Amino acid sequence: MLPEVLAKGGPMIWVILATSAIGITVFFERVLFYHRAQINSAEFLNGVRNVLKRDNVVEALAICDATPGPVARLVKAAILNRERNREDIREILEDAGYLEVPRLEEKLNLIATIAQIAPLMGLLGTVLGFIEIFTKLQDAGLQAHIGQLSGGVWQALICTAFGLAVAIPAYAGYNYLVSRVNSIALDMEQTSTEILNIVTETNSRPQ
Numbered sequence: 001m002l003p004e005v006l007a008k009g010g011p012m013i014w015v016i017l018a019t020s021a022i023g024i025t026v027f028f029e030r031v032l033f034y035h036r037a038q039i040n041s042a043e044f045l046n047g048v049r050n051v052l053k054r055d056n057v058v059e060a061l062a063i064c065d066a067t068p069g070p071v072a073r074l075v076k077a078a079i080l081n082r083e084r085n086r087e088d089i090r091e092i093l094e095d096a097g098y099l100e101v102p103r104l105e106e107k108l109n110l111i112a113t114i115a116q117i118a119p120l121m122g123l124l125g126t127v128l129g130f131i132e133i134f135t136k137l138q139d140a141g142l143q144a145h146i147g148q149l150s151g152g153v154w155q156a157l158i159c160t161a162f163g164l165a166v167a168i169p170a171y172a173g174y175n176y177l178v179s180r181v182n183s184i185a186l187d188m189e190q191t192s193t194e195i196l197n198i199v200t201e202t203n204s205r206p207q
Contacts, residue, residue, distance in 0.1 A: 008158055009154070010125055010132075015121055016159065023166065029107070030108070034180040034181070036068045038183065039068070045194055045195065052198060064079065069184075071188055074096050074100070075195045078198075078199050082202065090192075097189075104185065111170055118164075122167075123163065125160070126156040127156075128156075129155030130152060130156055
């Protein structure tokens with residue numbers, strides 16, 4: 001059934017399918033990336049806090065290096081600059097956060113673009129199908145019958161259906177990925193505040 005449908009879809013159906021394959025690949029790559037990037041921030045910070053209380057900076061940095069994701073990199077930046085004043089550390093954390101956000105948002109525009117252009121590609125396939133219909137009508141004149149026109153009708157309907165079938169999950173996938181980015185960004189913001197307090201408290205302890 002599917003091979004027959006694809007054969008009747010015309011050339012645009014293959015463009016739509018290729019676009020769909022790209023979208024699926026990017027979506028799962030981003031899902032895996034965010035899965036690795038999002039950690040248990042509270043547990044991670046507790047571990048770092050306990051190590052820093054013992055003044056074991058090397059072990060704290062080792063924990064950061066062993067932990068993937070932007071949260072760990074923010075904490076490492078704060079630890080490396082722990083000797084500076086609170087405002088300097090805050091600015092360093094803000095700058096580090098600005099560098100992490102583009103990494104999180106990378107490739108999201110591609111999925112958003114696919115969600116926007118897939119219906120347009122389906123519409124183009126539909127138009128090409130109608131062009132085929134009217135071409136055959138013009139050639140056959142009054143002798144045209146439904147069998148001659150069915151190919152163009154099939155192409156028009158199939159391209160429209162596949163364009164929407166790609167666009168709808170692409171749009172849903174984009175919104176899901178954006179929610180993951182927002183969640184990680186919130187973790188980064190909360191972690192920045194907490195690690196700032198931790199290193200400030202560590203610096204203020206009497207030697």
